[in-house]
Amino acid sequence: MRFDPERLKQSAWQEGKEYLDSAGINDRYPRRSMPSGRVHPVFETVHRLREAYLRLGFEEVMNPVIVEERDIYRQFGKEALVVLDRCFYLAGLPHPNIGISDEKIAEMRDILEKDLTEDDVEIVRRIFHAYKKGEVEGDDLVYEIASKINVPDYRVVSMLDTVFPEFKELKPEPTRETLRSHMTSGWFITLRSLIEKHPLPINLFSVDRCFRREQREDATRLKTYFSASCVMLDEEVTIDDGKMISEALLRQFGFSDFRFRLDEKRSKYYIPDTQIEVFAHHPELLGSSTKYADGWVEIATFGIYSPIALANYDIPYTVMNLGLGVERLAMILYGATDLRELTFPQFYADIKLSDFDIARMIRVRSVPLSREGEKLVDAIVGVCIDKGNEESPCEYPAWEGNFFGKTKTVKVVVVEPEENTRLCGPAFMNEIIVHDGNIYGIPRIDRWKKIFDEGVSTGIRFIDAFAAQAAAQIEQATLAGEEECEVRIRIVKTHGDINIEIDPVAMNFLTGRKKKIDLRGPVFTTVRSWVL
Template identity: 50%
Template sequence: MKRKEIIKLARKDFEKAWVETAQTLKKPHHDNEYPRIHLETGKSHMLYNTIWELRQTYLNLGFNETVNPVFVDEEDIYKQFGPEAPAVLDRCFYLAGLPRPDIGIGMDKIEVIEEVGVQLNEEKIQSLKDIFRSYKKGDESGDDLVHDVSNALEVEDALGLRILENVFPELRELKPIPSRTTLRSHMTSGWFLTLQSLHNKDKLPIKLFSIDRCFRREQREDLSHLMTYHSASCVWADNDVNVDMGMAVSESVLEHFGFKKFKYMPDEKKSKYYIPGTQTEVYGYHPKLKEWVEVATFGIYSPIALSHYGIDKEVMNLGVGAERIAMILHNQTDVREMVYPQTYGKWFLSDRTLATMLCINYYPFSAEGRNLMDKLLSTARNNGNTPSPCQFTAFEGEFLGKNIKVTILEPEDGTKLLGPAAWNNIYIYDGNIVGVPETDINDEISLKAVENGISTGISYMDGVSAYAAYKIEEMIVSGAQELSIRTTLSKSISDVNLKLDKVALNYITGNNKVIDIRGPVFCTINCEVLE
């Protein structure tokens, strides 16, 4: 079923379309069935590599890892920020939820249900009412509603879904109702809640770190701003905490990433949850970039904010942006492209990757066929420049239970056994696929391909010989008595029995690269079954 057909059917009858998508499953090749599937090592994301290193750094400095609350009540923002809270809340996401409606079952709805072929009785109607009442109270999960309604009516889930869609429009017309709960916009919101629970339960000093997502309602996402980012944050709670601790921790964390020199500057933002004069920006000099980069902020939490949570300790807090560190380490200039390369990044396939996507298409399946392919290649290599007309026996003897004779020939006068492009080698260079002659290389792209490109190790004759051996195997299995294969001018990769993955083809055409496998091959291979 094609994609457009699936969408059209889903709009008409979603349940039927969903059931029929099972038909799109294909039985895998024997080699791709469990337990024969072989999984290769995957490629990690540079951001999570950085997060892993930040975790190890904090652990090495004696900080214990914790998970801070993600859901923060609006009231807590006021406790932490005081009069600054409204401005902070402007950048917060508020959570909303769908209300549980009162769903009545009147005679009009009973009639519609019966019109679709469901026979109702008092027991079924009461069961349906009980389910909707339980749903309204929150005892019934929305995930199970379709199934439970179907059971109550004693029908299949497909019909139950159709009844919910058509008979109870109040479900479809629900609108979200906002709550006073926000998504954590900065790790500090979570630290106050965590410290409230721990400050009288753990031995001092309390040293904790958390690396997790924060959510910020930015006006837009750009080169340096995302609506969700990772804060690598720590707190140090004790009876006596000072700014020097922030300097020491920030320096120890950042030295791990190659920063050699540091400078500390007062942060002009002056957040109200810090003691005045303690909020400090950390700049590190990175020798690779040869410049000073703002990488962290620390400060001492305000006693006012701490008192709202019953915390009578002093607390130093340091925050490091994981994305900022990753951008520095990997020379990235656009945080969107770094975090979401699949969406914002420029599509790039290396020449080596492209080389893995080009292969011989038809290839002999038997050991005898592969041996025949080698004999064809050696005969062609040894006699390719022989003036024509000429003919050479590449193989004569038993092959897959039959006696055969295989020859390479050129019947026409005034040429050679093979055309001049027969031994062109295929290279990948700068996203281009080119056939390069063994000698007398004249064009610029071929010269660059040989010097800087990736050789696939495939010549035109490799593809032609593999195809001939494959077709001879096929000839023997089918019972045919003779076969003649003629390759003339190569204009595309299929002319020399090569196959390119669609992903590679899309990449090459989308980036205005070329596939140049042109050239005169002029090879004739005959096979006959001997009596």
């Protein structure tokens, strides 16, 4: 069965809530509502692969990320140049030899706004010398100078930028160190170090990042990716061991049948005819829109390391290595078709919001702060529901009390002074609901039954939002010492008119897809208050 991130999300939320409750944190910070978290598909797949390898009895290690160029030659021989073409070489900025002339001292005094003594200049000179020797790190240079001669950091930054152009003229100098382009580079180095420290057999795994200098990034390749790799070292290891581990590992992810085929690429660090491609069948791929609609996908590769490459590291045993791309597996588990969208959804993925997601992003804008204010909201809503259709002119008491236990007593009424109308307008009971990505403000009548049945209600009616606004304004007016306050709403034309705010994320989603925000209607309700 395909991995269900929502189920894990709810499970993680429940565990987190139980932890916060047991630690008493929720009691100390009651206003902070912790939302449920969301896993990243690649990192969740990394986590599941680690657990899968551990269940098979493998020991986890961290292989070197920075690999010397000479190690690539040891592993690939004459093909090393081709491999290195795909590697990132590391470079660093040199530490310049900085001199301090009389002219520069004068400039330093102007910028630092300090009459530098000979001792101050000597301190700066020593710090520059220590920086040149690597005894002072670049990110500590400004602090060291500022603290030693007692001047502000920002003036030292300005001094370095203006007086010493040597810093701006620095150019990176390449080294012979590369970023690991494939996990094999690290395995040779790790196994060499463990030969006399670890009893046989040695079964290790590592799920970590690799880097490859691709000409471009597209739906199937990135410049950085995760490799889930393992090695088995013993006096005798065969292709059958690779088949066994492949099947045992991948069955834990829902793959059922397996096919093994010789890999035509034939990497030099494998014994000829031992580099095997693993094809596996996953029922979730059947009938999909991808090129794997028949259910079969190439998912891993394994092989037996060449004795020649092993001899270059003084490894006298047989080694089987298996590896697979984590992102490739994650695409299958999550039904993704574009590697960029899966890995970096914040940059590439199109925003997707369900009706439920949009409904959660619709909220009442202004609300009262006090408990009394909350009671006032309920009172206003109650009067409008009970008396909303009464003919006018009319006036009905809603609430009487004070705010925060400090203000004078306030009386609040719902009123309609005009004749030949009603206490509330026809749209006061309209409810905000999301259906097919559209936002509607409609009444619960037969005409709109389908939208209510299929859509997601926010639970907010026009009168609820208006009552919250009225209570908030009355509360503020009373606290400000005002004797009277009147809050009135007439015809609603937009969501702002009815005290509703929609999250900008939802707004961008709706406008980009030309969806409706139809919150309109005559509410015509007035609330008055005065201090007794």
